[in-house]
Amino acid sequence: MLISGPPFRWHWTETGMNIGQASAASGVSAKMIRYYESIGLIPKPSRTDAGYRVYTETEVRTLGFIRRARDLGLSIERIGLLVGLWLDHGRSSADVKRIATEHVAELESRILELIAMRDTLQALAKSCHGDQRPECPILHELEGGGARRAAAPRRPAGPRPAAPGPAA
Amino acid sequence: MLISGPPFRWHWTETGMNIGQASAASGVSAKMIRYYESIGLIPKPSRTDAGYRVYTETEVRTLGFIRRARDLGLSIERIGLLVGLWLDHGRSSADVKRIATEHVAELESRILELIAMRDTLQALAKSCHGDQRPECPILHELEGGGARRAAAPRRPAGPRPAAPGPAA
DNA sequence: GTGGGGATTCCCATGATGGGAAGGTCAAGC
């Protein structure tokens, strides 16, 4: 790859970047840019004669907006709503705030679930000798030995946490 | 094939439940039981002449073990290891503890990520008027206006939180 | 004109789960 970079071709006015440059500039992978286009989150960009996608500064800004929203763990669906409001100068900040608040609530419940799990497991691990002997309160609990604790009521498809990213 | 043996080999010991009963008894959906079997997490149960799966009390106990582990957010992979240790009476509790501790660490980092997201978004929402006016610090931040905050380095496929469950 | 990097599309995989179709089985009621 390497951005040996066009020495000067783009004087920042109507840049006209290809997908690789738009990706580097926005922090959204080319794969994801195409995906966002396919699901209608972003409009179809113009193309060169050869079929290469061409992105304007404006479109790259939108991609940056989307990336930051993803970094806050917002779902694609909500991001779509936010982008719509962002572009709508007649919007009400109340609508934006409501979306954010809903997400905060979901993050909160997700956090509580995870904390409950962590606390339960941490307590069990703490009481486990962790030596060569086979006796282990962790296994005993999983066997059904302990009282039911952690683990919320099985969350409904949960509030996507964020972007999975590289490793998989 | 059914127990070719004497007319009543199973008097109540060796219950012999079908998948629906095993599901009800263990709290694991029939769909998941079949899935666990397909990926080798549990062994293939015996079948009736008609092809119905037949589960013994022992197998149902294993399913319960798996469900509780899932409730603690453990991945199928780790659960497989735990089941193996559980059945291995020569195990070292250290191995069990290590698995639990690794999971606690993953839960912890996940929690920190979510908290960072929540805090950022909560602060932004708080500073948003939430009225009819269009000005909104949330959108301003997403536009790239604010300093980079929350959102960890894009988690690597994260430590599955728990079981999605019913609603979806 | 050639080579290498980048673009294109298309398909597949992930993790853990559910939904549903098409067809076979069992048990209870008439």
Place this chain on the structure above:
DNA sequence: GCTTGACCTTCCCATCATGGGAATCCCCAC
């Protein structure tokens, strides 16, 4: 006996956001 409905079977599809990779084409610097 026969019907009915609940249950089982397998198989495929969808989720959510993302990456991997193949096959093919394009662009630009040499």
